[in-house]
Amino acid sequence: MNKIALVIGGCRGIGRAISLELSNQGFYTYATSRNPMHVKAMNGVTPIYLDLTNQESIDNAFAEIEKNHGKLDILVNNAGMSIPKPFEDVNATELESVFRTNVFGPFLCTQRAFPMLKRGGGRIINITSILTKRALPQNSIYTASKLALKGFGDVLSEEWFKYKILTTNLVLGATYTDLWKDVHDVSPKDMLNVQDVSRAAAFIAASPLDVRIDEMMLTPPKGIV
Structure with missing residues (x-):
């Protein structure tokens, strides 16, 4: 039986590449x-x-996968958004929007996935950012949200391994997607490409459950951009 993978935010950019690579590696991928x-x-x-x-949308999506397969083997928390600007200019609506997408959404998806992952063991892959390691100006809210996701993954690594549910924080340096195409002075050659990320995610997903991979960091040669 094929292993079942779910990529949150898996239809564009990095998520799309991960979805296609997991499918190519034999996972039944949503x-x-x-x-x-x-x-x-x-x-x-x-x-x-x-x-x-x-919450209803999250419940409906997981219910469909549960009805079709009764389990889940891989959850990739990839969806995210950024509003780069000086912190003093960030308003409450923007703050809430980033945290609802980057933090609360992945938390709720992971909680909903737990009983499905627990049935046979599985892996959670959280897509985090190099900004959790090295701060850059005008990224306060995004960085804070990714630090929350990192901390969440760190705790789950210790809390859920007894169920054979293993968590990896996949830490990414700048990765070229369509979001960068109109940004001046940025060259795709100085960045990771989505295939770099998808291969790493597929490696983690395919690794046996007697191997923990708590963190993996990918950066371009320059380190960030």
Whole structure:
């Protein structure tokens, strides 16, 4: 039986690359998006609607996977957003939006995944950022949200290993996606590409459950950008 993987935010950019690579490696892969326009067929990947900011939407998505398979082997918490600006200019709506997507959503998805992962053991992969290691200006809210996700993953590594549920924080340096295409003075050659990330995620996903990989860090040669 194929192992079942779910990539949150798996229909674009880094998430899409991870979804396709997991499918190529033999996982039955679901990829989520909260934008109905992005929920469309990919080769070997099943798209599914999921709004991280809505508990009912989260429950419905997981219920569908549970009905179809009765279990989950891999959860990738990839969805995220950033509003880069000086902290003094950040308003409450922006702050809440980033944390609902980058923190509360992954927390709720992981909690909902727990009984499905517990049935046979599995892995959680949290996509975090090099900014949790090295601070950069105008990224206070994004960095704080990714530090929350990192801390969450660190605790789950100690809390859930007894169920054979292992957590990895996959720490990424700057990775080129469409979000960077209109940014001046940024070259794709100085950044990771999404295939670099997808290969690392697939390696973690395929590793046997008697091996912990608490953290893996990928950076381009320059370290960040």
